[in-house]
Amino acid sequence: MKLATWNVNSLKVRLPQVIDWLAAVQPDVLCLQELKLEDASFPLAAIEAAGYRAVFSGQKTYNGVAILSRTPAGEVVRGIPGFDDPQKRVIAATIDGIRIVCAYFPNGQAVGSEKFSYKLEWLAALTRWLQGEVASHPELALLGDYNIAPEDRDAHPDWPDEIHVSAPERNAFQALLALGLSDAFRRFEQAEKSYSWWDYRMMAFRRNFGLRIDHILVSTPLAQRCRSCVIDKAPRKLERPSDHAPVIVELVPAGT
């Protein structure tokens, strides 16, 4: 079973790439972030024609998240319960017994800014909510664009000591791990300077001037089933790419 996440930076622009990628990679679940479109504009017909179902929480211009899956999604939750937020950043659903949480974490803009405070409040609310989710759903995966590079090795050595790598953000990431979650990518040997995002400017992708900010955290029962976790750089090499690459985790069947 394959679970994946991809910040597409406009589903309208990236739809052909998403359809091609589904056919090539055949994930069972794909979490999407930054749809940048309203629910009424969600390209459901094209996704169903590709053999997938979808649940989504869209928004004009900014944000917007979706979960695509081969099998039906139940217990759908939009947003963080108890955290009133007009920004559409979270959708959760249960698919084949696994609680899938798809999240587009706030950027934060600059350490100390108003948006940075929002990022930390949002992170605290997410963590609080997930504590209960992990307890009620032993098999849980949190997939998305975290906008946090958890360790120094997750940022290019020349990346400034600012947003995405600050102590409060990294502490918040550790608080998610403390729920009993595990970074699937780090369960395996990986190349040095493995990143999932590269700025469009400055030939950043060619120079590999990037950050690893797209993650898949898994609960202990799922961690034991992880066979691999990879960042797929192929879509970043296409014409008009998203600035993010997809991340894929492969699970072996339960009880094997």
Added chain:
DNA sequence: ATGGCGCATGGAATGCGA
């Protein structure tokens, strides 16, 4: 990184992302 691009909105110039 000083900025550099890409996307959305709206129909030019600006805000935002990371």
